[in-house]
Amino acid sequence: MPSSPLDPARLTAELIRCPSVTPEEGGALQLLDEILTGAGFACTRVNRGGVANLFARWGPKGAERTFGFNGHTDVVPVGDEAAWSVPPFGAVEKDGMLWGRGATDMKSGVAAFVAAAVDFVAETPPDGAVILAITGDEEGDAVDGTRALLDWMDENDERMSACIVGEPTCPDRMGEMIKIGRRGSLSAWITLTGVQGHSAYPHRAKNPLPAMARLMDRMASHTLDEGTEHFDPSTLAVVTIDTGNPATNVIPAQCRATVNIRFNDAHDSASLIACIQAEIGRVAAEFGVTGEMQVKVSGESFLTPPGPLSDLVARAVEAETGATPVLSTTGGTSDARFVKDHCPVVEFGLVGQTMHQVDERVEIDQIHQLKAVYTQILRDYFT
Incomplete structure (x- = not known):
């Protein structure tokens, strides 16, 4: 002692x-x-x-x-x-x-x-x-x-x-x-894939950038909730959008973005993942591209x-x-x-x-x- x-x-x-x-x-x-x-x-x-x-x-x-x-x-x-x-x-x-x-x-x-x-x-x-x-x-x-x-x-x-x-x-x-x-924390890595092409002939390509811009705008503009008894409103932050494309005469085949959601007890990670996946599906169909997502849940x-x-x-x-x-x-x-x-x-x-x-x-x-x-x-x- x-x-x-x-x-x-x-x-x-x-x-x-x-x-x-x-x-x-x-x-x-x-x-x-x-x-x-x-x-x-x-x-x-x-x-x-x-x-x-x-x-x-x-x-x-x-x-x-x-x-x-x-x-x-x-x-x-x-x-x-x-x-x-x-x-x-x-x-x-x-x-x-x-x-x-x-x-x-x-x-x-x-x-x-x-x-x-x-x-x-x-x-x-x-x-x-x-x-x-x-x-x-x-x-x-x-x-x-x-x-x-x-x-x-x-x-x-x-x-x-x-x-x-x-x-x-x-x-x-x-x-x-x-x-x-x-709050819970969820990060989602989203990839939209189109068809690469020449920027002078956009009709021969499927550009994933406008699709990603639309998707990120919809997600960032959406109000997840108004808060609960003990929690502030949940938030979604767009933390990166990237194509890795150095050329001005090339429409890239892919665009990637990452979002982070901090969520209160009005949600769980499963319901949020389902909502994101549904939104990806809607935008992909609208623009004729494909979408996929990887998710990491740091905590509920x-x-x-x-x-x-x-x-x-x-x-x-x-x-x-x-x-x-x-x-x-x-x-x-x-x-x-x-x-x-x-x-x-x-x-x-x-x-x-x-x-x-x-x-x-x-x-x-x-x-x-x-x-x-x-x-x-x-x-x-x-x-």
């Missing part, structure tokens, strides 16, 4: 110094494994597909009440290192900030819940169990990260009763937002309805920050989309203004605040 409280800011700095760009472990999970094992947690490395993951449990397996935290230690690439004012993995402290890749997203969140869990079980051993599920594959394809941990837990009869994902959730001020759900929309878990987190946030958090479903996807199939889940973490940016940084005081919030949540949950 640690003789003094575990400093979450110092632990964040140690994690930043681990160059854990997805899928490299970089020493981050090894560091956490050593700390948690020393604090009495039963640790298991759940590695899959070349990805390192860490499962840690304090308390009895199969406990009736088991509170969990989920997070990741992998980070996005640094980009142009010359554009940084500090070494990206240097964990420099200046101006009350801790600087480095992963400072916000989300080594600070992992450090805060690790420090909270270690100190909590040492000071007031709970009647139950605390589980930490930490992945090295959140910023990548996320196939062998939290999914692997949850698969392993199912196979080994490990269970969380409730879980917090420690992603940054606050837009501007510490404590202002809790995420109780996320989900909601943890406001209730005991969000109330528990909100009380702790208000007690430690003085802010009354709003319950939100905004933003992109997170690993909560996987955890929601295992147990009730919400997200709460730091202010995320600089995540993925050059000179990523976090207020050191906020890291300590976050540990205090997580500690209060554990106290209230097991009281």
Whole structure:
């Protein structure tokens, strides 16, 4: 057991110094494994597909009440290192900030819940169990990260009763937002094929470009919905249209486009895919071309309805920050989309203004605040 409280800011700095760009472990999970094992947690490395993951449990397996935290230690690439004012993995402290890749997203969140869990079980051993599920594959394809941990837990009869994902959730001020759900995400790669020909003789060709322009206009102009009780309206973004044609006297045979849809709980991916396919069929018939589509679904929309878990987190946030958090479903996807199939889940973490940016940084005081919030949540949950 640690003789003094575990400093979450110092632990964040140690994690930043681990160059854990997805899928490299970089020493981050090894560091956490050593700390948690020393604090009495039963640790298991759940590695899959070349990805390192860490499962840690304090308390009895199969406990009736088991509170969990989920997070990741992998980070996005640094980009142009010359554009940084500090070494990206240097964990420099200046101006009350801790600087480095992963400072916000989300080594600070992992450090805060690790420090909270270690100190909590040492000071007031709970009647139950605390589980930490930490992945090295959140910023990548996320196939062998939290999914692997949850698969392993199912196979080994490990269970969380409730879980917090420690992603940054606050837009501007510490404590202002809790995420109780996320929109789904779907990307579609569409190809329309006509007949190549000379641009001086368009009647001898079948040009897929006007067809694609019509298709993209129809899709982008269509209102998917007006929003639901807990979600903003769904959105469709056209992200690229391309032929790869350098010639001005050639009508190309193919045109490709990609769209991304962020959808609320008025839809599921299957219904949206069917709608897109139907629209492709209509335009293809209208222009005499053929169409095909490939789709990747990154996650379905989900909601943890406001209730005991969000109330528990909100009380702790208000007690430690003085802010009354709003319950939100905004933003992109997170690993909560996987955890929601295992147990009730919400997200709460730091202010995320600089995540993925050059000179990523976090207020050191906020890291300590976050540990205090997580500690209060554990106290209230097991009281």
